Structures are given as structure tokens and as C-alpha cells.
Amino acid sequence: MRSPKDFFKPLAVGAPAPITQVPARPSRVIHFFDPSNEKMAAKVPAMVGTVDVLLGNLEDAVKADRKEAARAGLVAIAKATDFGEHTQLWTRVNALDSPWALDDLTTLVTEIGDKLDVIMVPKVQGAEDIHYVDRLLAQLEAKAGLSRPILVHAILETARGMANVEEICGASPRMQGLSLGPADLAADRRMKTTRVGGGHPGYLVRQDPVEGDIRGEVHGPRATYQQDLWHYTIARMVDACAMHGILPYYGPFGDIADVVACEDQFRNAFLLGCVGTWSLHPVQIEIAKRVFSPTAEDVAHARRVVAAMGDGTGAVMLDGKMEDDASLKQCLVIVELAERLARTDPALAELYAVEPATQEG
């Protein structure tokens, strides 16, 4: 364990100083593309400004014999593209136990480190994985002469990673956030769902029987209510992130055609505290942006509570409901998010009626 005194010192001579706070840039939608897929890659420049994050994926979903092509493709795209002010460039490198991870990190940091905001590391098992990447990135940043540190995002997709989630979040000042990897996590835990995220009709609770009519033969079938397979995991991830001042994200929703269930899954994550999600297909982008932006009604209500609470102490009645110091804090979460999003999204600025002065601030 590092001494707290050393925590914010660079891990290599000449590396940029670590950050003390995760930048609050919008990251509602992290859009995945395969840089080795020419058709997909060709669409990337036109997506700048339409998504908060473009992520060049090098790991799963890229065929083994296309790994080098994906890495080279990402370098070419990053060099040729101006990502502007409002779209970040992230990558997901191959897993640390794969033969590609070291070359991914070395090539990307030295070739396009000035363009990369965040490196997503899959299948993180514990703080030791973050420490390895942390030191290596510092060495590579020093070698490349970078002036700002590249941040690290871990994917929670193993039981061991889940058990170590708090120490992963606090392992380095580079830690930007965590995403849920429901497919790998389900496999590692030996869960019996074969879906990439989302619910399962078999995971349910059933209404009590009427007068011992267990089979529903007399009074008709008992209602069942599908439950959320991912509730515990997302809530645990959100707590660990909040404790360490980093950002939680939902991950992939694999049923591309089921845009309704996708929206539900994203909204559950938003309500539980996540700031964004992955999009795997263009159809998921608008859903993610909409769900991870508060509604105009939520913002208007939150502002009314803020106004009614005056100096922020005591209790007041508003529309028959009690509001106090704690509900004020809940409302400030909504207002601050709305104002942050409005700074980069003129349509949201108009929707939330954010004053121009606040937009600039």
C-alpha cells in the first residue's frame, strides 16, 4: 500500500502529475466500435459530437486474428480525427492475461496518448491489476512526453473483481470509473442466464396462494413479477464508486432489437446512481442519451425544492410532501447534472431553461 503522502506523486520520472478529481465531462453514452471493421470505422468521424464517448474496442468481439488490425485501425482513426470539445476518445484494451495487452498499452500511449482520455481495462480482479497498469502508463506517458495523465476505467466481470470492488476503485488516482460486464460476470459466477445483460423471465417472485390453493386450480393462476438479476451488483458497484469519488456505469445490453427492455435496463441503472452506459449499436445511442439526462419535469421539481428550502435547513411542505436538508441534497444531484449537461448540449440547455451565464460557467 502506498503512503497517502505519495498517492498523488507521478509513478515515473517525467510522467504528468496524477489528477485529484475525476473530470465531470458528460459520459452518458460510451459508444463501442471495432476499429478493424472498415464499415464501422468509417462511421466514426461522423459520430463525433453525437456521442459523449467513442470507444475503440480491442478486446472481446474483435476476432483473435484481427487484434493487430484493430489496434492499428484505432491509431489511424485517432490520428485522422478531430474529436472536438464534447466527444472523448476511450479504448478497451485486451485483458491483462492475454498476449495482446502489453502491445495495446505500449502502442496506444506512445502513438495516440495525447488523444486518449480513458483506457478501459477488462476483467480486473483486484488492486494489483490497477497497480500494474498505473505504473506502466506512467512510464509510457513519460516516454511519450504527455502533459496529462490517461485515466483508467475497470470492468467488473469476475467474482473476484466484485469481491475486491472497493480496493479496485481506490487503487490509483487514475481511476475514472467502473462498468458492469454482465456477460463475463454471469459466466464467472456460474449464473444460468445466457443473455448479455438485462433481465430473465425465470428470476421472479410469485403472489401468495389464496387459501392454500398453491397450484392456482381454484382461484386462477397466481401473478408473477419478474425481478432484476443485476440489482445487487449495480448497487454494490455504485456504492464503491461513490465512496471513492469515481463514476459508475451500466455496461452492454446485447438484445439490440429489444429497445424497450434496453431502455428499462438503462433507466434502472440511472435511478440507482450510474452516470452512463455502453452503446453497442447506433440504435442504442439516443436511448442512452435520453435516459441518462434528467427529464425537464425532474429538473423543474428539483429547482422548486431548492428554492423552497431557502438556506437549505429545516423542513417545508411542497405539494403535500415533506422536503428537508436530505431531500434538498437529492434535488441538487438532479440540478447539478442538468446544468453540467446543458453546458455541452444546447438542446438540453433549452429544455432545462439554463441561463447563458450558467452555460459558460
Ligand SMILES: CC(C)(COP(=O)(O)OP(=O)(O)OC[C@H]1O[C@@H](n2cnc3c(N)ncnc32)[C@H](O)[C@@H]1OP(=O)(O)O)[C@@H](O)C(=O)NCCC(=O)NCCSC(=O)C[C@H](O)C(=O)O
Ligand atoms: C451487434 C453488431 C454485430 C450488429 O452489427 P450489424 O449486423 O452490422 O448490425 P446492423 O446491420 O443493424 O447495422 C446497421 C448499420 O450500423 C452499422 N453499425 C453497427 N454497429 C455499429 C457500431 N457499434 N458503431 C458504428 N456503426 C455500427 C453497421 O455497420 C451498419 O452499417 P450500414 O451497413 O452502412 O448501414 C454490431 O453492432 C457490433 O459489432 N457492435 C459492437 C459489439 C461490441 O462492441 N461488443 C463488445 C462489447 S459487449 C462485451 O464485450 C460484453 C462485456 O464485456 C461483458 O462481459 O458483459
Ligand SMILES: [Mg+2]
Ligand atoms: Mg466482458
